[in-house]
Amino acid sequence: MNRQLLLGAEAAALGALDAGISGVYAYPGTPSTEITEYIRKNREAALRGVRSSWSANEKTAYEAALGMAYAGKRALVAMKHVGLNVAADAFINSAITGVNGGLVLAVADDPSMHSSQNEQDSRFYGRFAMVPVLEPASQQELYDAVRYAFDLSESVKLPVMLRLTTRLAHSRAGVVRAPLHAENPLHAVLEPERYVLMPQNARKQYNLLLGKQENLERLSEESPLNRMVPGTFPVGVLAFGIACNYAMEVRETFGLDVPVLKISHYPPPRRQIAELFESCETVLVAEEGYPVYEELLRGWFNDRNIRGRMDGTLPRAGELDTVLMARALGVALPEPAPVPTIVVNRPPELCRGCGHRDLFEALNRVMESFENRHVFSDIGCYTLGALPPFNAIHTCVDMGASITMAKGAADGGLRPAVCVIGDSTFTHSGMTGLLDAVNDRTPVTVIIADNDTTAMTGGQESAATGTRLHALCRGLGVEEQHIRTIIPLKPHLEENIAVLSQEIAYDGVSVVLARRECIENAARRKRSKNPNPVNQ
Amino acid sequence: MQNNIILAGVGGQGILSIAAVIDLAALHCDLHIRQAEVHGMSQRGGAVQSHLRISDREIHADLIALGRADLVISVEPLEALRYLPFLSPEGRMVTATEPFVNMPDYPSLDALLTELRRTGSPLLVDAATLAREAGSPRTSNMVMLGAAAPFIALDPSQLEAAIGKIFEAKGEDTVAMNIRAFRKGLALSQP
Numbered sequence: 234m235n236r237q238l239l240l241g242a243e244a245a246a247l248g249a250l251d252a253g254i255s256g257v258y259a260y261p262g263t264p265s266t267e268i269t270e271y272i273r274k275n276r277e278a279a280l281r282g283v284r285s286s287w288s289a290n291e292k293t294a295y296e297a298a299l300g301m302a303y304a305g306k307r308a309l310v311a312m313k314h315v316g317l318n319v320a321a322d323a324f325i326n327s328a329i330t331g332v333n334g335g336l337v338l339a340v341a342d343d344p345s346m347h348s349s350q351n352e353q354d355s356r357f358y359g360r361f362a363m364v365p366v367l368e369p370a371s372q373q374e375l376y377d378a379v380r381y382a383f384d385l386s387e388s389v390k391l392p393v394m395l396r397l398t399t400r401l402a403h404s405r406a407g408v409v410r411a412p413l414h415a416e417n418p419l420h421a422v423l424e425p426e427r428y429v430l431m432p433q434n435a436r437k438q439y440n441l442l443l444g445k446q447e448n449l450e451r452l453s454e455e456s457p458l459n460r461m462v463p464g465t466f467p468v469g470v471l472a473f474g475i476a477c478n479y480a481m482e483v484r485e486t487f488g489l490d491v492p493v494l495k496i497s498h499y500p501p502p503r504r505q506i507a508e509l510f511e512s513c514e515t516v517l518v519a520e521e522g523y524p525v526y527e528e529l530l531r532g533w534f535n536d537r538n539i540r541g542r543m544d545g546t547l548p549r550a551g552e553l554d555t556v557l558m559a560r561a562l563g564v565a566l567p568e569p570a571p572v573p574t575i576v577v578n579r580p581p582e583l584c585r586g587c588g589h590r591d592l593f594e595a596l597n598r599v600m601e602s603f604e605n606r607h608v609f610s611d612i613g614c615y616t617l618g619a620l621p622p623f624n625a626i627h628t629c630v631d632m633g634a635s636i637t638m639a640k641g642a643a644d645g646g647l648r649p650a651v652c653v654i655g656d657s658t659f660t661h662s663g664m665t666g667l668l669d670a671v672n673d674r675t676p677v678t679v680i681i682a683d684n685d686t687t688a689m690t691g692g693q694e695s696a697a698t699g700t701r702l703h704a705l706c707r708g709l710g711v712e713e714q715h716i717r718t719i720i721p722l723k724p725h726l727e728e729n730i731a732v733l734s735q736e737i738a739y740d741g742v743s744v745v746l747a748r749r750e751c752i753e754n755a756a757r758r759k760r761s762k763n764p765n766p767v768n769q
Numbered sequence: 770m771q772n773n774i775i776l777a778g779v780g781g782q783g784i785l786s787i788a789a790v791i792d793l794a795a796l797h798c799d800l801h802i803r804q805a806e807v808h809g810m811s812q813r814g815g816a817v818q819s820h821l822r823i824s825d826r827e828i829h830a831d832l833i834a835l836g837r838a839d840l841v842i843s844v845e846p847l848e849a850l851r852y853l854p855f856l857s858p859e860g861r862m863v864t865a866t867e868p869f870v871n872m873p874d875y876p877s878l879d880a881l882l883t884e885l886r887r888t889g890s891p892l893l894v895d896a897a898t899l900a901r902e903a904g905s906p907r908t909s910n911m912v913m914l915g916a917a918a919p920f921i922a923l924d925p926s927q928l929e930a931a932i933g934k935i936f937e938a939k940g941e942d943t944v945a946m947n948i949r950a951f952r953k954g955l956a957l958s959q960p
């Protein structure tokens with residue numbers, strides 16, 4: 234057998250290519266980024282002409298994928314969990330219209346928040362939208378599940394969510410490919426009664442969606458992704474997604490013959506779950522994420538004999554692992570060796586030579602002179618400016634929020650109102666907020682840290698940088714004389730301080746474009762020109 | 770056979786190349802593999818680790834359980850200690866001794882070495898010097914792989930073949946230099 238070693242994210246990508254997608258739409262975000270990167274680098278995809286460039290944000294990505302599915306083709310859309318907040322309007326409503334060609338949403342959650350602001354569980358959105366959700370437990374199962382998801386999407390005419398979590402997305406394993414499924418022919422149908430969601434159509438469509446639910450549950454009961462591993466131990470495990478891996482690990486490592494019902498296809502199959510509850514004294518509900526189904530099951534089974542995250546048998550927050558699972562099943566484990574006290578934390582930091590460093594140095598010098606030193610900021614490498622030695626920024630909430638929060642604070646009377654946002658974040662969702670500020674003539678200074686790339690997630694192309702950013706700000710109505718460009722480099726420090734001071738003093742909307750290429754990207758460019766670089 | 774290995778270091782130090790070599794060698798030996806790695810924020814100079822598991826049976830979990838690692842390979846001494854809770858009582862610790870200092874409260878090397886020695890019989894490797902001898906400081910990760918090779922459930926010749934494949938695209942000189950580095954490390958533990 235010809236096995237390829239792939240990250241889970243890459244297995245999802247290859248699964249989608251082999252399932253015959255005609256395009257992938259995505260905005261980067263850990264741990265989902267490698268799905269699209271894999272397709273972008275794949276030679277077969279390029280030969281086939283699979284559409285794969287980065288979208289401006291998750292909402293535009295989702296809608297474009299929906300359009301491709303409308304035209305009868307198979308489309309993949311990929312994002313991280315918080316990206317689905319941005320795309321939620323499109324996602325929820327696409328369940329009401331339904332799809333024509335297959336539409337699969339690959340969404341990667343980040344329990345334990347390795348690289349995220351929160352650990353929200355995308356299965357909530359799946360339930361909310363009332364569409365099938367698949368949550369495979371291994372890289373091979375993930376590869377196979379993508380094709381299954383496209384077939385399912387076309388047979389029930391609904392988008393299908395494929396939920397990944399960090400440990401599956403960012404772990405490698407051997408994967409065997411299946412034969413290629415040909416791309417669908419173009420097949421757009423005029424069905425305004427489905428796609429024009431005016432109330433009279435929407436009500437019909439919503440009832441249709443409700444009517445599909447029984448069939449969706451029946452499909453789960455028969456799904457190859459759900460299966461029972463019998464056992465004699467009085468406590469059974471109801472293991473969702475990769476939680477199953479830890480339960481299986483406990484079975485083997487500690488010789489505990491626990492029955493395990495693995496669920497990787499939602500809505501959850503009620504009959505199989507009821508059988509587990511009947512055959513066990515107690516059931517441990519293990520979910521890699523929020524207790525989404527534990528909460529539901531406590532209702533179904535009158536809160537009896539259920540253990541899980543809600544009663545503290547498993548921790549309420551954070552990802553699962555083998556030790557947590559073993560302890561929850563009553564295995565007595567010796568305390569592991571402690572980490573010696575001299576081992577201090579090593580937080581990430583801005584690269585040596587990064588332009589953001591020079592920007593923060595200048596900005597700190599300017600802000601020193603004010604009593605109110607609040608700097609609103611956003612998500613990207615520049616968020617690391619919140620840490621010492623800079624301590625230069627004071628907020629980071631969700632993409633785009635720097636401009637709008639600064640605006641609101643200015644409306645409330647805060648002076649000066651200053652914010653820092655990256656180039657990719659600005660085009661993701663900063664532009665609309667800037668328009669609000671222009672329309673209100675709010676005194677805010679927007680500093681766009683333009684490093685010509687989406688650096689935090691590994692250097693993807695940004696939707697607009699450089700002179701195009703200038704033109705965008707101009708087009709949104711910022712006055713030409715208050716769009717200034719600085720170069721964040723040591724020799725320009727005094728000049729940059731002067732420009733920042735002038736614009737912060739201006740009683741209206743001003744933009745300072747701090748332009749300098751990301752040094753990681755510059756190095757990558759150099760390496761690709763040099764055929765013989767040393768070690769990685 | 771099951772081999773649980775933790776690879777540790779600082780973002781940018783090249784632990785993923787070590788993982789790639791072991792992965793490829795294990796793939797050639799038809800073994801099962803799971804190798805979890807860190808992408809994203811921490812890669813910017815933060816602590817990074819990879820859980821690498823190889824086995825002749827199916828592997829379920831991507832993560833190694835606390836106290837179950839057979840081997841910790843670290844390219845940095847402080848980072849080696851961070852993963853002590855994972856090391857099994859019979860496990861081996863193999864670490865480079867050159868500190869990577871990018872925080873103000875980094876402990877003294879003496880204190881680190883004392884703590885390391887307390888863990889049993891760690892293999893302490895002056896990887897920086899050996900890597901320079903091999904031709905480039907950037908090969909220190911392959912020195913570490915060589916030094917740890919006797920504790921990995923794969924034949925060193927398989928690892929060497931995999932180094933050839935992994936660095937193939939970067940030219941013969943790079944391959945030769947990395948193999949030299951690997952052998953220098955190997956010679957430490959297999960005199």
Ligand SMILES: Cc1ncc(C[n+]2csc(CCOP(=O)(O)OP(=O)(O)O)c2C)c(N)n1
Pocket residue numbers: 260261262263291313315316317319612613614615632654655656657658659682684686687688689690695
């Ligand atoms: C809604 C949402 N989508 C994606 C992400 C992931 N993400 C975090 S930072 C970032 C890149 C920001 O790029 P840019 O603003 O250009 O700043 P840089 O990292 O280049 O400094 C992305 C994509 C996120 N946190 N939230």
